[in-house]
Structures are given as C-alpha cells and as structure tokens.
Amino acid sequence: MLTKEQNDLLTQTGPGTPGGALLRRYWQPVALASEIPLGGDPLPIDILSEALVLFRDEDGRLGLLGRHCPHRGADLSYGRVEDGGLRCLYHGWLFDVGGKCLEQPAEPKGSTFKDKICQKSYPVVERGGAVFAYMGPGEPPLFPAYDFFAYPPEHVFARKLFKECNYLQANEGNYDPAHVGFLHRSSQMLNRSGLVFGDMRKFGRVDISDAAVDPFSVPALKVEDAPFGMRIFQVRDGGPDKTYLRVTTFGMPNFSVIAGPQGGDGHVGIWHVPINDHVHWRFGFTLRRDAPIAQARETDEFAPSIRPRDPQYFDGEFHHRQQLRNRYLQDRSTFADSYTGMGSHFSVHDAFATESQGSIQDRTQEHLGRTDLAIGAARRMMLRAIADVQEGRDPVGVVRSPADNDFRDMISFDVLVENGSDYAEVVRAVADETGRTLA
Ligand code: FES
Ligand SMILES: [Fe+2]
Structure with a gap:
C-alpha cells in the first residue's frame, strides 16, 4: 500500500513532475523504426505527456521535435x-x-529573427528495430549495452502495443510471478497437454512438458538489487533433488526482462512508456540468441497464445481487438476451457488485468501479499531514485562510463539446478554462456 503522495510520485510523468524527471533520465523507446522508414511521413507521437513529431530529413537523419511550431x-x-x-x-x-x-x-529580407528561435528537440538513436529518445536534461547517458541491441537485427523482434492504463501498473505485472498460474491458466494447463503454449515444449532452458516442472505453480520469491535495478528469483520444485529456478529482471525505472516465449535461447525486454499518465505504449524486444527470430515469429515457434499480429487478437498492428470498452469480449460460457473467458492470448489477459485496475491504480486501497515482494521492493527503489534525481544524483541504472556499460548479467531465464545451488553462481554461469554467444 502506498500513500497518495507516493502513488502520485510514481505514476505522474508529465513535464515538471518528479516521476517524469526520473523517467526522463533514461533512454526511452518512442517509436518502431518501421514506423519511420527512409522517405516516410513525419510521425506525430505523444510521449510523457509531450506532443512531439519524429521525422527523417532528406539525408535520413532522425529528428524528434516539439510538435507545435514555435511561431x-x-x-x-x-x-x-x-x-x-x-x-x-x-x-x-x-x-x-x-x-x-x-x-x-x-x-x-535580412531578418535575424530565425537565429533567436530554437524548437524543442531531443537526441534520438535507432537500436534493435526502434527509435529511442533521451528527453532529460544535460548530456545524455550512454545508451545501455543491453544484449537486445548487440545481436544482429534478425535475432530481435521489436513491437509495440497500446495499453489503456498508467505505465506503472503494467510494468508491475511483469514482476508479479504469482499471476501466471491464475490469469494465464487454461483448461489445457490442468491436464498439462501442451499447456497454454500450444506446441511449445521449452520455456527458456526448461522442458515444461516434463511432469516434474510446473511453471504455473506459485513460486517462493527472493529479490536482490542489481546495477540495472533488481533481480527476482522464482523458486519452484523441479522434481527429485532439483530446483526449478526462474530469474527475471526489473530494470529501472519502467523496464523488465522476462524469460521468453521465443522458442529458443533468449528473453524479452519490455518498456512501458507513458503516452500520458492514463495510456501508454508497451515496447517489446524479443531476442533469440541461438537462431534468427524473423522467420520464427509468425510460425508455430511462437505459440498461438503469444503470437504477435494474429488478426484474431489484434486490430491492426498496435491494438488488441479485445479492449476495456468491449469488456475484452469476455464470454463466460467458455469458463470451462478458459480461466478468463477471454480466449488464450497472454497479452489480452494482461491488458484486462492491468487496465481494469483503473487508469491509474489507487494504491492507497491495495493490500500487498507475500507474492508481491518484488513489487514493493521496486517501488522503494524508484522512490529512492526520484529523491536521487531531485538531489542532483544519477539514478540507478544510468551509465556514463564505458566500463560500467556492461549488462551481460541482465538476463532472464529458466533453469533446472541441484537443490541448494548458489543462485548468484547460477546467474554468473548462464551469463558467461549467453555472453559468449555475444563475443
Ligand atoms: S505557425 Fe508555423 S510557420 Fe507560422
Ligand atoms: Fe501476465
């Protein structure tokens, strides 16, 4: 539970707000590169309650300007x-x-008035199939060397989805491991024939069709601070002498990395970027390390319940067909097959859960339980970071020296380990292995 003041601090992101000042200290994705091709039209975008225009000049250079002419x-x-x-x-x-x-x-003729005029502009870079902007003051920090941006483009699939709620509650869903066994459950899960992932057998490194492993059971949780934010350990029974360990990531301040549905070795990085305080874009970067993802993304390797752009579930590229205004087309007569009565698409379930909390969740009325450990810890970290920014310090996760710009251990994965394993050691070993594929 938060006080109203704390909730406002974390959820208000417009110009001049302390929470907005925090988000502006990090590079934020603002558009997909595919929306602004060479020779393409200028793109009106709203980010952090600012009206902007993204365009390419005739030489292909990107500019992000205030949308309203200063004249x-x-x-x-x-x-x-x-x-x-x-x-x-x-x-x-x-x-x-x-x-x-x-x-x-x-x-x-000869007027120098133009020399006195400068339209608001923000630095932008193109990475991983998206355009990122730095909307904060002063010199931008280094662009973080997350592995999504280090692999060849064909290994990364970038997308964005419109979400009808404040950014924070949507990101909190990414480090809320207990919801998976309820919200995303379906009747297939109960008899374990294919789970809700259709033909997909592997989640990260673990064969989820193995009877000893149940990714939908409620895990024990442990969190630890990391240079990028927080690492969350989910611990489940993995059969005789084994622990099924799932590691996910909260990245400051509006970012998460989750072990992925990409059908191979990899993970998904997710930014929830405010359009304003009531709606936001969810930018997702799915990385597959062991193979190009471009071909896989529209095929069965992306299980139907998570496949992007399926016309059954999407209205165009960026919007769900099932929305708040149509009550997510819930059909209660399907409860026998579907826990939600909303079909099997994960992303629709998440939209329902987070949008139905209210456009800005009133956290003065909630009651956090034991499974909300990471949510409470992440909020405390964000509140400390807001204070850091107010006192003139860089917040956690902002990097300015190349030596610090190393995020090879910012990885999310599932793995079966011996009972009693040292989790930090497990992270190091997996990071060494995945980092090698980078080198
Ligand atoms: S309003 Fe843009 S040039 Fe006058
Ligand atoms: Fe979810």
Missing part, C-alpha cells in the same frame, strides 16, 4: 520534408533535426 503553434507533423528539414505549412518556417530554425520566409 504560432501549427502542427509540424503535417509539414513538408524539404531543404534540409521539416517545414511548417502555416508560414513556411523550416527546422532541422536539431530544432534549429533555418528559414522564416515570410520575415523581412
């Missing part, structure tokens, strides 16, 4: 890409990717 406010996303920048349609002012005003054709 008299017309929307620059309607503008013309020409003459080295983006030209406002209203009176022809021209801006380059850095926000510099290059021309004001309606001003008197």
Whole structure:
C-alpha cells in the first residue's frame, strides 16, 4: 500500500513532475523504426505527456521535435520534408533535426529573427528495430549495452502495443510471478497437454512438458538489487533433488526482462512508456540468441497464445481487438476451457488485468501479499531514485562510463539446478554462456 503522495510520485510523468524527471533520465523507446522508414511521413507521437513529431530529413537523419511550431503553434507533423528539414505549412518556417530554425520566409529580407528561435528537440538513436529518445536534461547517458541491441537485427523482434492504463501498473505485472498460474491458466494447463503454449515444449532452458516442472505453480520469491535495478528469483520444485529456478529482471525505472516465449535461447525486454499518465505504449524486444527470430515469429515457434499480429487478437498492428470498452469480449460460457473467458492470448489477459485496475491504480486501497515482494521492493527503489534525481544524483541504472556499460548479467531465464545451488553462481554461469554467444 502506498500513500497518495507516493502513488502520485510514481505514476505522474508529465513535464515538471518528479516521476517524469526520473523517467526522463533514461533512454526511452518512442517509436518502431518501421514506423519511420527512409522517405516516410513525419510521425506525430505523444510521449510523457509531450506532443512531439519524429521525422527523417532528406539525408535520413532522425529528428524528434516539439510538435507545435514555435511561431504560432501549427502542427509540424503535417509539414513538408524539404531543404534540409521539416517545414511548417502555416508560414513556411523550416527546422532541422536539431530544432534549429533555418528559414522564416515570410520575415523581412535580412531578418535575424530565425537565429533567436530554437524548437524543442531531443537526441534520438535507432537500436534493435526502434527509435529511442533521451528527453532529460544535460548530456545524455550512454545508451545501455543491453544484449537486445548487440545481436544482429534478425535475432530481435521489436513491437509495440497500446495499453489503456498508467505505465506503472503494467510494468508491475511483469514482476508479479504469482499471476501466471491464475490469469494465464487454461483448461489445457490442468491436464498439462501442451499447456497454454500450444506446441511449445521449452520455456527458456526448461522442458515444461516434463511432469516434474510446473511453471504455473506459485513460486517462493527472493529479490536482490542489481546495477540495472533488481533481480527476482522464482523458486519452484523441479522434481527429485532439483530446483526449478526462474530469474527475471526489473530494470529501472519502467523496464523488465522476462524469460521468453521465443522458442529458443533468449528473453524479452519490455518498456512501458507513458503516452500520458492514463495510456501508454508497451515496447517489446524479443531476442533469440541461438537462431534468427524473423522467420520464427509468425510460425508455430511462437505459440498461438503469444503470437504477435494474429488478426484474431489484434486490430491492426498496435491494438488488441479485445479492449476495456468491449469488456475484452469476455464470454463466460467458455469458463470451462478458459480461466478468463477471454480466449488464450497472454497479452489480452494482461491488458484486462492491468487496465481494469483503473487508469491509474489507487494504491492507497491495495493490500500487498507475500507474492508481491518484488513489487514493493521496486517501488522503494524508484522512490529512492526520484529523491536521487531531485538531489542532483544519477539514478540507478544510468551509465556514463564505458566500463560500467556492461549488462551481460541482465538476463532472464529458466533453469533446472541441484537443490541448494548458489543462485548468484547460477546467474554468473548462464551469463558467461549467453555472453559468449555475444563475443
Ligand atoms: S505557425 Fe508555423 S510557420 Fe507560422
Ligand atoms: Fe501476465
């Protein structure tokens, strides 16, 4: 349970808010690269309650500018890409990717007024199939060397999904291991013939069709701080003398890494990025280390219950067909087959769970239990980081020296280990192995 003040601190992200100041200290994904191809149209985007326009100039350089023209406010996303920048349609002012005003054709000849004008602009980089922006003050930190961005592009699948709730409650679902055995359950799970993953047999490194392993059972939890945020250990029975260990990651401040459904060695990195405080984008980066993912992503290796872009579940690329406004098309007559009555797609279940908490969950009314250990710990870490930013310090996870920019142990995975194993040692061993495929 939080006080109202704490809940506001963590959930309000617009300009000038302490929580917004925290999120702005990290590179944030703001668009998919596929939305802004060479020669493509300028893209109006709203991020952290700021109206922006993302565009490429004629040389392919990316710019992220305030959307409203500094002259008299017309929307620059309607503008013309020409003459080295983006030209406002209203009176022809021209801006380059850095926000510099290059021309004001309606001003008197010889006027230097344009030199006094600079449109708001943010640094952007393209990584892993997405465009990331730094919307904070001062020199941007180093772009974090997460492994999603170190593999060749064909090993990573980037996507985004619209979510109708505050970013925080959606991210909290990523480090809430107990919900999986309820929300994502289906009747197939009960007789264990294929679970809800269809033909998929492996989750991370563990054969989930093995009778001794039940990824849907409620785990014992342990959390530990890490340079990127927090590591969460889920401990389940793995059969005689074995522990089924699942390691997931909370990354400061709106990021998670979960052991993946990519049908091989890899994991999924997820950012929940506020559009405003009531809706957000979920950016997902699925990495498969042992094989290209591009072909696999539309096939059975992505089980039906998690497959992206399935027209049965998606309305276009970014929206669920089952939404809050249609009560997720819940059909209670299907309860015998489906725990939720909402079909089998994981992402729909999660949308229901987190959106139905209210557009901003009122955490003064909740009651955290033992399985919410990581959620409480992550909030405390975020509140400390907000204070750090207010007092002029870099928050956890922001890196400025190349020596610190090493996240090879920021990995999420499932593994069967001997009972009594040292979990930190297990993480090191898996990180060594996965890190080697990087080198
Ligand atoms: S409003 Fe954009 S040039 Fe006048
Ligand atoms: Fe979930």
